[in-house]
Amino acid sequence: MRTLAIDRPAAILLGLLLLAAGATVIDWRFDLVGMWDRLDTGAVVAAAEEDWFTWTAGAVALVSGILALWWLLARLPRRVESRVPIGSDGADRVDMDVSSIAPCLCEELERNAPVDHVTAKRIPVGAGQLVQLRADVDPRADGESLVKAAGALDEAVTTAFPDGEVTVRVLVDGPRRPGSRRTPRVH
Amino acid sequence: MTSRDPRRRPAVAWYGLVGALLLAGLAVLAGQHFAAERGWTSHESWLRRAMGFLEDPRPSTWIVAGGIAAAILGLLFLVIACLPARRSHRRAEGHPNLWVSRQAIEAMAADAAERAPGVLHGRATLRRRRLHVEALLVPDAPNGVAGIAEAVGDRLSGLTDPEVSVQAKERTR
Known part of the structure; x- marks a missing residue:
């Protein structure tokens, strides 16, 4: 909405x-x-x-x-234009379909960071797009690993789109069931 | 490229939905009056029937209840319209494009506390910059409160640097 x-x-x-x-x-x-x-x-x-x-x-x-x-x-969600112009030379123009890279970024984040249930949302920002990844944290995660994974993802996107046509942002939520563990702890 | 900080949906969005439904109700009321007056329906106009109550010296209990409900709803609309959208996540100190929710920090802090030596159960609550950790310790726990605070601080390193306060209780034998 x-x-x-x-x-x-x-x-x-x-x-x-x-x-x-x-x-x-x-x-x-x-x-x-x-x-x-x-x-x-x-x-x-x-x-x-x-x-x-x-x-x-x-x-x-x-x-x-x-x-x-x-x-x-009017409050129904609108479809976000998936193409972003990444370069033009005279009559030629190259557009990038951002919706095609969002699943790759989700997989990359899920593989490198202690998170799960990663989803992606595209937000138009100026002439480009922001890919906002949202994930549930594993309670066993530590700050350093999250920062490292987000940094690697950001670096990869910045290298691919040096002019900032596409940027990435990672939102980390609490675990889906707070306090739940897959295996019980034994003291 | 700059983008807005991640925020929750403002409450006024839901009240906008209520407003749209109220407007639709007004459309139905006015439309029924128009249809009844033009003879398109055999039913009496609801608006005309409501107008009949205006001549009463005192309103009925139902009208008073409706009036009080309208006043309360109106006040709610005014208050909600002024409330800003709250931030849903806070920016991590270690990376500008990483944002962490309060629930995530609390879950990680609680897990860190529970994994500290001698801790049976841990719970964390974050309020602004203050992280409050409650822990249940085994009797004669080796590091106690200092160990928990250190474990929590290490775990959240790079994300946030809150003031950690630890409240620990020893389990009685």
């Missing part, structure tokens, strides 16, 4: 509207500031009887329906 830039302002707007609605009902019930008494409910009911109100409701239904559908669908 993606986070949209509109989420925060929309959440603030919706929060204010809900708060105003709730405050109105509470004032109606407990008569705290007398706002409800000053409200001409007869005029509101009369307005709802008008023909224009029906058409306005139709327009509101259409617009809010489209907005709700867009708001829901």
